[in-house]
Amino acid sequence: MLGRMQSRSTASALPSLAAAAVVLLVVIANGWWWWSQEASIAPMDLVARLTVLRQDRAGAEPEDVVAEVEKRAWEKLPPAVEVPADRLSGRSLPPTPLPEERVAQVGQGDTLDHALDRLFIHGEAKRKVIEAYRTLHDPRLIRPGQRLFAQFSAASPMDADGLLSLVIAPESRGEGVSVVRVVGENGGAQFRARPGGLPGHMHRQVLRCSITGGLELSLERCGHGRGLSLLVAALLSLRMDLRSDLKMGDQVRVVFDELVAADQRIRYERVVGLHYTGKKVNLIGASWEDAKGRVAFFSPSGAALEPMFVRDLVYGARLTSVFGMRMHPILRKLKPHLGIDLAAPTGTPIRAASAGVLVARQHAGAAGKLVRIRHSAGFSSEYFHMSRFARGLYPGNKVRRGQIIGYVGTTGRSTAPHLHFGVRKGGVHVDPLTAFDTPGKSVPARDLAEFKASVAPILALLDRIVVVAKERGLD
Protein backbone atom coordinates (compact mmCIF):
# COMPACT_ATOMS: atom_id res chain seq x y z
CA MET A 1 0.00 0.00 0.00
CA LEU A 2 2.73 2.34 1.07
CA GLY A 3 4.93 1.26 -1.90
CA ARG A 4 2.10 1.83 -4.35
CA MET A 5 1.49 5.26 -2.96
CA GLN A 6 5.18 6.10 -3.23
CA SER A 7 5.46 4.95 -6.80
CA ARG A 8 2.32 6.85 -7.70
CA SER A 9 3.64 10.03 -6.12
CA THR A 10 6.95 9.58 -7.98
CA ALA A 11 5.06 9.15 -11.22
CA SER A 12 2.94 12.21 -10.62
CA ALA A 13 6.04 14.19 -9.64
CA LEU A 14 7.61 13.66 -13.09
CA PRO A 15 5.33 16.00 -15.07
CA SER A 16 5.57 18.67 -12.38
CA LEU A 17 9.39 18.37 -12.49
CA ALA A 18 9.23 18.87 -16.24
CA ALA A 19 7.01 21.90 -15.71
CA ALA A 20 9.45 23.29 -13.18
CA ALA A 21 12.31 22.82 -15.65
CA VAL A 22 10.34 24.72 -18.30
CA VAL A 23 9.62 27.53 -15.84
CA LEU A 24 13.31 27.64 -14.92
CA LEU A 25 14.29 27.85 -18.60
CA VAL A 26 11.84 30.66 -19.16
CA VAL A 27 13.18 32.52 -16.15
CA ILE A 28 16.77 32.12 -17.36
CA ALA A 29 15.84 33.16 -20.90
CA ASN A 30 13.99 36.16 -19.56
CA GLY A 31 16.91 37.09 -17.37
CA TRP A 32 19.25 36.87 -20.32
CA TRP A 33 16.88 38.98 -22.38
CA TRP A 34 16.69 41.59 -19.66
CA TRP A 35 20.42 41.58 -19.30
CA SER A 36 20.96 41.87 -23.03
CA GLN A 37 18.45 44.72 -23.17
CA GLU A 38 20.32 46.50 -20.43
CA ALA A 39 23.64 45.92 -22.11
CA SER A 40 22.38 47.28 -25.40
CA ILE A 41 21.50 50.65 -23.89
CA ALA A 42 24.34 53.10 -23.42
CA PRO A 43 24.74 54.08 -19.74
CA MET A 44 23.66 57.70 -20.08
CA ASP A 45 20.88 56.70 -22.34
CA LEU A 46 19.49 54.37 -19.72
CA VAL A 47 19.38 57.05 -17.08
CA ALA A 48 18.02 59.54 -19.54
CA ARG A 49 15.26 57.11 -20.30
CA LEU A 50 14.02 56.50 -16.82
CA THR A 51 11.08 57.87 -18.57
CA VAL A 52 7.83 58.14 -16.98
CA LEU A 53 5.11 59.10 -14.75
CA ARG A 54 2.07 60.44 -16.37
CA GLN A 55 1.13 63.99 -15.72
CA ASP A 56 -2.01 62.77 -13.96
CA ARG A 57 0.21 60.84 -11.54
CA ALA A 58 2.03 63.90 -10.37
CA GLY A 59 0.11 63.60 -7.14
CA ALA A 60 0.86 59.87 -6.72
CA GLU A 61 2.80 58.50 -3.78
CA PRO A 62 6.58 58.70 -4.29
CA GLU A 63 6.79 54.91 -3.97
CA ASP A 64 4.40 54.44 -6.91
CA VAL A 65 6.40 56.89 -8.92
CA VAL A 66 9.64 55.08 -8.17
CA ALA A 67 8.08 51.73 -8.98
CA GLU A 68 7.02 53.09 -12.30
CA VAL A 69 10.46 54.51 -12.99
CA GLU A 70 11.98 51.09 -12.31
CA LYS A 71 9.41 49.23 -14.32
CA ARG A 72 10.02 51.23 -17.44
CA ALA A 73 13.69 51.93 -17.02
CA TRP A 74 14.61 49.39 -19.64
CA GLU A 75 12.11 50.40 -22.23
CA LYS A 76 13.56 51.99 -25.30
CA LEU A 77 10.63 54.26 -25.97
CA PRO A 78 8.06 55.69 -23.62
CA PRO A 79 4.71 53.99 -24.05
CA ALA A 80 1.90 56.13 -25.35
CA VAL A 81 0.04 57.82 -22.55
CA GLU A 82 -3.59 58.57 -23.08
CA VAL A 83 -3.61 61.86 -21.24
CA PRO A 84 -4.02 64.85 -23.51
CA ALA A 85 -1.77 67.80 -22.75
CA ASP A 86 -3.50 70.79 -21.28
CA ARG A 87 -2.49 72.69 -24.39
CA LEU A 88 -4.16 70.29 -26.74
CA SER A 89 -6.52 72.30 -28.87
CA GLY A 90 -10.18 71.36 -28.53
CA ARG A 91 -10.03 69.61 -31.90
CA SER A 92 -10.33 65.84 -31.49
CA LEU A 93 -8.63 63.44 -33.86
CA PRO A 94 -10.66 62.15 -36.79
CA PRO A 95 -12.31 58.76 -36.21
CA THR A 96 -10.55 55.53 -37.23
CA PRO A 97 -8.56 54.81 -39.26
CA LEU A 98 -6.09 56.93 -37.33
CA PRO A 99 -3.96 59.33 -39.32
CA GLU A 100 -0.28 58.58 -39.66
CA GLU A 101 1.95 60.85 -37.59
CA ARG A 102 5.51 61.81 -38.38
CA VAL A 103 7.99 64.07 -36.61
CA ALA A 104 11.04 65.85 -37.98
CA GLN A 105 13.60 68.00 -36.23
CA VAL A 106 15.21 71.10 -37.67
CA GLY A 107 18.95 70.48 -37.86
CA GLN A 108 21.94 72.83 -37.81
CA GLY A 109 21.88 75.02 -40.94
CA ASP A 110 18.53 73.55 -41.92
CA THR A 111 15.68 75.41 -43.60
CA LEU A 112 11.95 74.84 -43.23
CA ASP A 113 12.07 73.61 -46.81
CA HIS A 114 14.55 70.82 -45.97
CA ALA A 115 12.70 69.79 -42.83
CA LEU A 116 9.48 69.44 -44.87
CA ASP A 117 11.32 67.23 -47.36
CA ARG A 118 12.13 64.82 -44.56
CA LEU A 119 8.41 64.58 -43.77
CA PHE A 120 7.73 63.69 -47.42
CA ILE A 121 5.93 66.98 -47.98
CA HIS A 122 6.97 68.25 -51.40
CA GLY A 123 5.80 70.13 -54.46
CA GLU A 124 2.57 72.08 -54.42
CA ALA A 125 1.68 71.03 -50.85
CA LYS A 126 5.06 72.19 -49.54
CA ARG A 127 4.76 75.56 -51.28
CA LYS A 128 1.26 76.10 -49.81
CA VAL A 129 2.37 75.08 -46.30
CA ILE A 130 5.29 77.55 -46.35
CA GLU A 131 3.01 80.31 -47.69
CA ALA A 132 0.51 79.68 -44.90
CA TYR A 133 3.25 79.65 -42.25
CA ARG A 134 4.59 82.93 -43.63
CA THR A 135 1.31 84.65 -42.75
CA LEU A 136 2.28 84.30 -39.05
CA HIS A 137 6.07 83.88 -38.95
CA ASP A 138 9.16 84.32 -41.08
CA PRO A 139 10.15 80.81 -42.28
CA ARG A 140 13.81 81.92 -42.33
CA LEU A 141 13.74 82.27 -38.53
CA ILE A 142 13.25 78.53 -37.98
CA ARG A 143 15.87 77.39 -35.45
CA PRO A 144 17.78 74.13 -35.02
CA GLY A 145 16.08 71.96 -32.41
CA GLN A 146 12.53 72.96 -33.35
CA ARG A 147 10.22 70.05 -34.11
CA LEU A 148 7.69 69.59 -36.87
CA PHE A 149 4.77 67.29 -36.27
CA ALA A 150 2.75 66.18 -39.31
CA GLN A 151 -0.45 64.17 -39.62
CA PHE A 152 -1.34 62.39 -42.86
CA SER A 153 -4.58 60.70 -43.79
CA ALA A 154 -4.43 56.93 -43.30
CA ALA A 155 -5.46 56.51 -46.93
CA SER A 156 -2.39 58.24 -48.37
CA PRO A 157 0.22 58.52 -45.61
CA MET A 158 3.24 58.77 -47.94
CA ASP A 159 1.69 61.34 -50.23
CA ALA A 160 2.05 65.09 -49.72
CA ASP A 161 -1.59 65.38 -50.79
CA GLY A 162 -2.49 63.30 -47.72
CA LEU A 163 -1.19 66.00 -45.38
CA LEU A 164 -3.89 66.94 -42.85
CA SER A 165 -1.98 69.21 -40.53
CA LEU A 166 1.48 70.33 -39.57
CA VAL A 167 2.48 71.79 -36.23
CA ILE A 168 5.71 73.73 -35.92
CA ALA A 169 6.66 73.75 -32.25
CA PRO A 170 8.97 76.23 -30.56
CA GLU A 171 11.93 74.75 -28.66
CA SER A 172 10.62 75.45 -25.20
CA ARG A 173 8.32 78.36 -24.48
CA GLY A 174 5.65 79.80 -26.78
CA GLU A 175 2.63 78.26 -28.36
CA GLY A 176 3.72 77.11 -31.83
CA VAL A 177 1.94 77.32 -35.16
CA SER A 178 -0.52 74.86 -36.72
CA VAL A 179 -0.92 74.73 -40.47
CA VAL A 180 -4.17 72.90 -41.22
CA ARG A 181 -5.76 71.72 -44.44
CA VAL A 182 -8.95 73.51 -45.43
CA VAL A 183 -11.04 72.91 -48.52
CA GLY A 184 -10.46 75.67 -51.08
CA GLU A 185 -13.05 77.33 -53.34
CA ASN A 186 -12.50 74.95 -56.24
CA GLY A 187 -12.49 71.91 -53.99
CA GLY A 188 -8.67 71.76 -53.97
CA ALA A 189 -6.57 71.66 -50.83
CA GLN A 190 -5.51 74.91 -49.20
CA PHE A 191 -3.63 75.44 -45.96
CA ARG A 192 -4.22 77.99 -43.28
CA ALA A 193 -1.97 78.85 -40.30
CA ARG A 194 -3.13 79.63 -36.80
CA PRO A 195 -1.32 79.94 -33.48
CA GLY A 196 -1.29 77.02 -31.05
CA GLY A 197 -2.52 73.48 -31.49
CA LEU A 198 0.51 71.67 -30.08
CA PRO A 199 -0.24 67.95 -30.22
CA GLY A 200 0.65 65.24 -27.80
CA HIS A 201 0.82 64.14 -24.20
CA MET A 202 2.84 65.34 -21.27
CA HIS A 203 5.56 63.01 -19.97
CA ARG A 204 7.62 63.49 -16.87
CA GLN A 205 11.27 62.57 -17.49
CA VAL A 206 14.42 62.48 -15.43
CA LEU A 207 17.98 63.10 -16.44
CA ARG A 208 21.37 62.93 -14.81
CA CYS A 209 24.28 64.49 -16.58
CA SER A 210 27.92 65.25 -15.80
CA ILE A 211 29.35 68.65 -16.67
CA THR A 212 31.97 68.09 -19.35
CA GLY A 213 32.19 71.64 -20.69
CA GLY A 214 29.59 74.37 -21.01
CA LEU A 215 26.04 73.58 -19.90
CA GLU A 216 24.66 73.35 -23.43
CA LEU A 217 27.48 71.09 -24.63
CA SER A 218 27.21 68.86 -21.54
CA LEU A 219 23.46 68.36 -21.94
CA GLU A 220 23.94 67.75 -25.63
CA ARG A 221 26.41 64.96 -24.83
CA CYS A 222 23.76 63.53 -22.51
CA GLY A 223 21.38 63.42 -25.47
CA HIS A 224 19.40 66.60 -24.93
CA GLY A 225 18.79 69.69 -27.01
CA ARG A 226 19.18 73.40 -26.58
CA GLY A 227 15.56 73.74 -25.48
CA LEU A 228 16.37 71.94 -22.22
CA SER A 229 19.66 73.76 -21.61
CA LEU A 230 17.82 77.10 -21.88
CA LEU A 231 15.35 76.01 -19.19
CA VAL A 232 18.08 74.63 -16.91
CA ALA A 233 20.35 77.66 -17.46
CA ALA A 234 17.54 80.04 -16.50
CA LEU A 235 17.25 78.28 -13.13
CA LEU A 236 20.95 77.74 -12.42
CA SER A 237 21.78 81.36 -13.23
CA LEU A 238 19.54 82.47 -10.37
CA ARG A 239 22.21 81.26 -7.97
CA MET A 240 25.40 80.81 -9.94
CA ASP A 241 27.53 82.42 -12.60
CA LEU A 242 27.41 79.99 -15.50
CA ARG A 243 30.71 81.34 -16.88
CA SER A 244 32.78 80.59 -13.78
CA ASP A 245 30.88 78.30 -11.40
CA LEU A 246 30.41 75.25 -13.65
CA LYS A 247 33.27 72.81 -13.06
CA MET A 248 34.22 69.64 -14.90
CA GLY A 249 32.74 66.61 -13.16
CA ASP A 250 29.92 68.54 -11.49
CA GLN A 251 26.62 66.77 -11.77
CA VAL A 252 23.18 68.02 -12.62
CA ARG A 253 19.96 66.06 -12.13
CA VAL A 254 16.78 67.33 -13.69
CA VAL A 255 13.12 66.35 -13.50
CA PHE A 256 11.31 67.86 -16.45
CA ASP A 257 8.08 67.61 -18.42
CA GLU A 258 8.10 67.14 -22.16
CA LEU A 259 5.39 67.09 -24.76
CA VAL A 260 5.40 63.78 -26.63
CA ALA A 261 3.56 62.76 -29.79
CA ALA A 262 4.05 59.81 -32.15
CA ASP A 263 6.59 58.45 -29.63
CA GLN A 264 8.79 61.48 -30.09
CA ARG A 265 9.49 64.61 -28.14
CA ILE A 266 7.73 67.64 -29.56
CA ARG A 267 9.38 69.99 -27.11
CA TYR A 268 10.64 70.52 -23.59
CA GLU A 269 7.84 72.00 -21.53
CA ARG A 270 9.25 72.88 -18.13
CA VAL A 271 11.76 71.90 -15.49
CA VAL A 272 10.07 70.96 -12.20
CA GLY A 273 13.04 69.68 -10.18
CA LEU A 274 16.74 70.39 -10.17
CA HIS A 275 19.70 69.13 -8.17
CA TYR A 276 23.16 70.51 -8.85
CA THR A 277 26.14 68.97 -7.08
CA GLY A 278 29.28 70.94 -7.79
CA LYS A 279 32.72 71.91 -6.58
CA LYS A 280 31.61 75.53 -6.09
CA VAL A 281 27.82 75.40 -5.90
CA ASN A 282 25.27 72.95 -4.54
CA LEU A 283 21.65 73.56 -5.31
CA ILE A 284 18.41 71.70 -4.92
CA GLY A 285 14.97 72.97 -5.79
CA ALA A 286 11.50 72.13 -6.99
CA SER A 287 8.86 74.25 -8.62
CA TRP A 288 5.65 75.08 -6.84
CA GLU A 289 2.55 76.96 -7.91
CA ASP A 290 0.79 79.03 -5.29
CA ALA A 291 -2.96 79.61 -5.05
CA LYS A 292 -2.62 82.68 -7.30
CA GLY A 293 -1.01 80.61 -10.02
CA ARG A 294 2.50 82.03 -9.56
CA VAL A 295 5.15 79.40 -10.26
CA ALA A 296 8.58 79.65 -8.65
CA PHE A 297 11.47 77.46 -7.52
CA PHE A 298 12.06 76.75 -3.85
CA SER A 299 14.45 74.75 -1.69
CA PRO A 300 12.96 71.66 0.02
CA SER A 301 12.38 73.77 3.14
CA GLY A 302 10.49 76.44 1.17
CA ALA A 303 13.18 79.14 0.76
CA ALA A 304 13.04 80.98 -2.55
CA LEU A 305 15.66 80.03 -5.10
CA GLU A 306 15.21 83.36 -6.82
CA PRO A 307 16.94 86.24 -5.05
CA MET A 308 14.86 89.39 -4.60
CA PHE A 309 16.87 91.33 -7.20
CA VAL A 310 17.90 90.45 -10.75
CA ARG A 311 21.71 90.64 -11.09
CA ASP A 312 21.78 90.97 -14.86
CA LEU A 313 20.22 94.45 -15.01
CA VAL A 314 22.11 95.29 -18.19
CA TYR A 315 23.21 92.42 -20.36
CA GLY A 316 26.98 92.24 -20.81
CA ALA A 317 27.65 95.30 -18.63
CA ARG A 318 30.94 95.97 -16.84
CA LEU A 319 31.01 97.14 -13.22
CA THR A 320 33.03 100.37 -13.32
CA SER A 321 32.31 101.95 -9.95
CA VAL A 322 31.17 100.61 -6.60
CA PHE A 323 29.21 102.01 -3.64
CA GLY A 324 31.05 104.27 -1.16
CA MET A 325 33.33 107.34 -1.03
CA ARG A 326 35.16 108.15 -4.25
CA MET A 327 36.80 110.98 -6.14
CA HIS A 328 34.08 112.26 -8.44
CA PRO A 329 35.29 112.05 -12.09
CA ILE A 330 33.75 115.40 -13.08
CA LEU A 331 33.57 117.41 -9.82
CA ARG A 332 37.10 116.32 -8.72
CA LYS A 333 35.88 116.16 -5.11
CA LEU A 334 35.61 113.31 -2.61
CA LYS A 335 31.90 112.40 -2.68
CA PRO A 336 29.88 109.39 -1.59
CA HIS A 337 28.80 107.27 -4.55
CA LEU A 338 25.31 106.06 -3.65
CA GLY A 339 25.08 103.15 -6.09
CA ILE A 340 27.03 101.15 -8.62
CA ASP A 341 27.91 102.03 -12.22
CA LEU A 342 27.42 99.52 -14.99
CA ALA A 343 29.05 100.47 -18.30
CA ALA A 344 27.38 99.33 -21.53
CA PRO A 345 26.79 100.78 -24.99
CA THR A 346 24.05 103.40 -25.41
CA GLY A 347 20.73 101.72 -26.17
CA THR A 348 21.37 98.49 -24.21
CA PRO A 349 18.09 97.57 -22.43
CA ILE A 350 17.85 98.10 -18.66
CA ARG A 351 15.76 95.65 -16.63
CA ALA A 352 13.76 96.26 -13.46
CA ALA A 353 15.68 94.73 -10.54
CA SER A 354 12.51 93.36 -8.96
CA ALA A 355 8.74 93.54 -9.27
CA GLY A 356 7.15 96.75 -7.99
CA VAL A 357 5.45 100.01 -8.87
CA LEU A 358 7.07 102.71 -10.97
CA VAL A 359 7.10 105.88 -8.84
CA ALA A 360 9.25 108.25 -10.95
CA ARG A 361 10.13 108.73 -14.62
CA GLN A 362 11.70 112.10 -15.26
CA HIS A 363 14.67 114.13 -16.46
CA ALA A 364 16.36 115.36 -13.29
CA GLY A 365 19.56 117.38 -13.65
CA ALA A 366 22.69 115.44 -12.70
CA ALA A 367 20.88 112.09 -12.71
CA GLY A 368 19.70 112.63 -16.29
CA LYS A 369 16.73 110.56 -17.37
CA LEU A 370 15.84 108.49 -14.32
CA VAL A 371 13.36 105.85 -13.19
CA ARG A 372 12.50 104.88 -9.61
CA ILE A 373 10.64 101.72 -8.62
CA ARG A 374 9.14 100.87 -5.22
CA HIS A 375 9.40 97.21 -4.20
CA SER A 376 8.16 95.15 -1.24
CA ALA A 377 9.88 94.94 2.17
CA GLY A 378 10.73 98.68 2.16
CA PHE A 379 13.09 98.49 -0.83
CA SER A 380 13.20 100.86 -3.78
CA SER A 381 15.58 101.04 -6.75
CA GLU A 382 16.74 103.88 -9.03
CA TYR A 383 18.22 103.97 -12.52
CA PHE A 384 20.08 107.10 -13.81
CA HIS A 385 21.55 108.47 -17.08
CA MET A 386 19.14 106.65 -19.43
CA SER A 387 19.10 107.57 -23.13
CA ARG A 388 15.36 106.89 -23.26
CA PHE A 389 12.51 105.34 -21.28
CA ALA A 390 10.63 102.17 -22.22
CA ARG A 391 7.56 103.08 -24.23
CA GLY A 392 4.20 103.22 -22.43
CA LEU A 393 5.58 103.01 -18.89
CA TYR A 394 4.45 105.71 -16.45
CA PRO A 395 4.36 106.42 -12.71
CA GLY A 396 1.74 104.22 -11.04
CA ASN A 397 2.30 101.33 -13.47
CA LYS A 398 3.15 97.89 -12.12
CA VAL A 399 6.54 96.60 -13.23
CA ARG A 400 7.47 92.93 -13.55
CA ARG A 401 10.79 91.61 -12.33
CA GLY A 402 13.21 91.82 -15.28
CA GLN A 403 10.89 93.99 -17.39
CA ILE A 404 12.69 96.47 -19.68
CA ILE A 405 12.22 99.95 -18.21
CA GLY A 406 14.62 101.98 -20.35
CA TYR A 407 17.92 102.07 -22.24
CA VAL A 408 21.50 102.87 -21.29
CA GLY A 409 22.66 106.41 -22.08
CA THR A 410 24.82 109.23 -20.75
CA THR A 411 22.26 111.95 -19.90
CA GLY A 412 22.91 114.24 -16.91
CA ARG A 413 26.30 114.46 -15.20
CA SER A 414 28.02 111.56 -16.90
CA THR A 415 31.22 111.00 -18.89
CA ALA A 416 30.34 107.83 -20.81
CA PRO A 417 27.31 105.61 -21.44
CA HIS A 418 26.48 103.68 -18.24
CA LEU A 419 23.69 102.87 -15.83
CA HIS A 420 23.94 104.22 -12.32
CA PHE A 421 21.94 101.80 -10.19
CA GLY A 422 20.96 102.58 -6.60
CA VAL A 423 19.00 100.70 -3.92
CA ARG A 424 17.34 102.17 -0.84
CA LYS A 425 15.98 100.33 2.16
CA GLY A 426 13.56 102.38 4.28
CA GLY A 427 14.64 105.45 2.27
CA VAL A 428 18.37 105.01 3.05
CA HIS A 429 20.87 104.09 0.33
CA VAL A 430 22.43 100.65 0.76
CA ASP A 431 25.16 98.89 -1.25
CA PRO A 432 23.42 97.31 -4.27
CA LEU A 433 25.99 94.51 -4.39
CA THR A 434 24.97 93.51 -0.86
CA ALA A 435 21.29 93.97 -1.67
CA PHE A 436 21.71 91.44 -4.49
CA ASP A 437 22.05 88.75 -1.80
CA THR A 438 18.60 89.49 -0.36
CA PRO A 439 16.57 86.29 -0.69
CA GLY A 440 13.24 86.40 -2.50
CA LYS A 441 9.91 85.64 -0.87
CA SER A 442 9.82 82.15 0.65
CA VAL A 443 6.73 79.93 0.85
CA PRO A 444 4.31 81.55 3.34
CA ALA A 445 3.98 79.60 6.62
CA ARG A 446 0.29 78.89 5.99
CA ASP A 447 1.12 77.13 2.68
CA LEU A 448 4.11 75.16 3.94
CA ALA A 449 2.29 71.85 4.48
CA GLU A 450 0.69 71.99 1.05
CA PHE A 451 4.04 72.96 -0.49
CA LYS A 452 5.88 70.03 1.09
CA ALA A 453 3.25 67.53 -0.02
CA SER A 454 3.33 68.90 -3.53
CA VAL A 455 7.12 68.82 -4.02
CA ALA A 456 7.71 65.46 -2.26
CA PRO A 457 7.28 63.33 -5.43
CA ILE A 458 9.68 65.58 -7.34
CA LEU A 459 12.34 65.43 -4.60
CA ALA A 460 11.89 61.66 -4.41
CA LEU A 461 12.54 61.39 -8.15
CA LEU A 462 15.67 63.55 -7.83
CA ASP A 463 16.97 61.21 -5.09
CA ARG A 464 15.94 58.15 -6.99
CA ILE A 465 17.93 59.06 -10.11
CA VAL A 466 21.16 58.49 -8.18
CA VAL A 467 19.98 55.30 -6.48
CA VAL A 468 18.86 53.74 -9.76
CA ALA A 469 22.14 54.74 -11.42
CA LYS A 470 24.11 53.11 -8.56
CA GLU A 471 22.03 49.93 -8.73
CA ARG A 472 22.72 49.68 -12.43
CA GLY A 473 26.43 50.15 -11.83
CA LEU A 474 26.48 53.45 -13.68
CA ASP A 475 27.90 55.50 -10.84
Ligand SMILES: [Zn+2]
Ligand atom coordinates in the same frame (compact mmCIF):
# COMPACT_ATOMS: atom_id res chain seq x y z
ZN1 LIG B 1 27.05 106.26 -10.44
